[in-house]
Amino acid sequence: MTVHKYIIVGGGQAAASACEGIREIDQSGSILVITDEAHLPHQRPPLSKSYLAGKVGLDKVLVHEESYYADNNIEVMTGVAATRISRRGRKVALDNGSTVEYEELLLATGGRAWRLPLSGADLPGVFTLRKIEDSDAIREAAGEASQAVVIGGSFIGSEVAATLTQLGVKVTMCFLEEYPLQAIVPRELGDYVTRLFEDKGARLIPNMRPERIVGGERIEAVHLENGEVVSCDMAVMGVGIRLNTQLARDADLDLTDFSAIAVDEMLRTSDPHIWAAGDIAAWPDPHYERRLRVEHWDVARSHGLQAGRNMAGASEPYTKAPYFFSDIFDLSFEVWGDLVDWDRTVIRGSLEEESVSYWYFRKDTLVGVLAMGRPEEESDPMEQLVVRGLVYDDVADALQDEDQSLDDLL
Numbered sequence: 001m002t003v004h005k006y007i008i009v010g011g012g013q014a015a016a017s018a019c020e021g022i023r024e025i026d027q028s029g030s031i032l033v034i035t036d037e038a039h040l041p042h043q044r045p046p047l048s049k050s051y052l053a054g055k056v057g058l059d060k061v062l063v064h065e066e067s068y069y070a071d072n073n074i075e076v077m078t079g080v081a082a083t084r085i086s087r088r089g090r091k092v093a094l095d096n097g098s099t100v101e102y103e104e105l106l107l108a109t110g111g112r113a114w115r116l117p118l119s120g121a122d123l124p125g126v127f128t129l130r131k132i133e134d135s136d137a138i139r140e141a142a143g144e145a146s147q148a149v150v151i152g153g154s155f156i157g158s159e160v161a162a163t164l165t166q167l168g169v170k171v172t173m174c175f176l177e178e179y180p181l182q183a184i185v186p187r188e189l190g191d192y193v194t195r196l197f198e199d200k201g202a203r204l205i206p207n208m209r210p211e212r213i214v215g216g217e218r219i220e221a222v223h224l225e226n227g228e229v230v231s232c233d234m235a236v237m238g239v240g241i242r243l244n245t246q247l248a249r250d251a252d253l254d255l256t257d258f259s260a261i262a263v264d265e266m267l268r269t270s271d272p273h274i275w276a277a278g279d280i281a282a283w284p285d286p287h288y289e290r291r292l293r294v295e296h297w298d299v300a301r302s303h304g305l306q307a308g309r310n311m312a313g314a315s316e317p318y319t320k321a322p323y324f325f326s327d328i329f330d331l332s333f334e335v336w337g338d339l340v341d342w343d344r345t346v347i348r349g350s351l352e353e354e355s356v357s358y359w360y361f362r363k364d365t366l367v368g369v370l371a372m373g374r375p376e377e378e379s380d381p382m383e384q385l386v387v388r389g390l391v392y393d394d395v396a397d398a399l400q401d402e403d404q405s406l407d408d409l410l
């Protein structure tokens, strides 16, 4: 049996970045990446935006081209799933019947798209979106469709609804919340996004649950709980993910109460030779003093890099504040910090001019910022300010005053 110094299970951003992290410290130890997907490790943000729109190809989705792995002595097994970890022997069983042995193991198994268990949810023409193949299938269906229903008004739902609209499909988006992106954006911005969708010809139905999906050989309509029947040729569900943590559960690693893998500040699990990164990992954040788990690209990337470095002996705590971005039509958002829970915001700039930042406070303490179209030089201070525990009364006036540089607050 081959023994690998490092084994990485997963084919997403965290896995790809972990290869880089390991190689920053250890240029020669053998690395094996095992992914059950058919492709080399890749990122997902383009799958709902530029790749779905057909504006970029697969090369912009893959994190590294094939030559990177050969040049760095990294073996990638595609289309193979890890099925069992045996911690005592440090072995991983694979679904191709073989077993591989590790010195250090990284779990970067991410999540899979959730499909609402509605009647008709399995009809042809009803999609979820997580993989390259999903994005391909949605684009192909959009080429033939005139009407689509998007279920879900968070980031994936909103991005897909925007891209389908740009592809010329008439979109109806229904969602449980009062306005799109409600978990993260203030009402004023949510209303702005709603108007943007409507101006582009999409219809938004807030506070609404789909009841069932009907059709013959393919989807024909979505029935909503208010009795309305929305005719369509396709539907996309953007209703969240389920974490791929069964391997960790079966191996008796510590999980959190929401089925994520609990890691320490080094991103190490309850087993000293097993690490976890990306969507599946809940880490103790030093700034907000609680465990965070974040389903965003930058966290997967930064976790992967740090876990890789630490697997190779670096021993550096993970201290980066969460960051993410989203694009809806021509609006680009950037968010720093922990926006799970907030009670008031301070506004800098102007939404009408699409140059605005919202500063989020929880019980008078600054916890995050969302920025859209702000000057480039504000990015660094934004990232730094959100982890300083700044108090509302001390900074609210200065934040609102665009004549005052954010650097002065640092």
Ligand SMILES: Cc1cc2nc3c(=O)[nH]c(=O)nc-3n(C[C@H](O)[C@H](O)[C@H](O)COP(=O)(O)OP(=O)(O)OC[C@H]3O[C@@H](n4cnc5c(N)ncnc54)[C@H](O)[C@@H]3O)c2cc1C
Binding pocket: 009, 010, 011, 012, 013, 014, 015, 034, 035, 036, 037, 043, 044, 045, 046, 047, 048, 080, 081, 082, 083, 108, 109, 110, 111, 112, 129, 130, 131, 156, 244, 247, 277, 278, 279, 280, 294, 295, 296, 297, 298, 300, 323, 324, 325, 326, 327
């Ligand atoms: C369509 C879409 C758009 C997004 N857009 C944005 C965005 O604009 N901004 C942003 O910040 N974030 C965005 N995200 C979120 C971001 O892509 C995720 O947070 C990120 O992909 C997480 O990376 P990961 O490596 O942890 O997991 P994943 O990307 O889920 O990768 C996990 C990998 O592990 C594989 N795997 C699972 N189990 C096994 C097993 N047993 N054996 C072998 N392989 C296994 C999976 O098949 C997959 O390849 C988007 C996500 C999607 C789906």
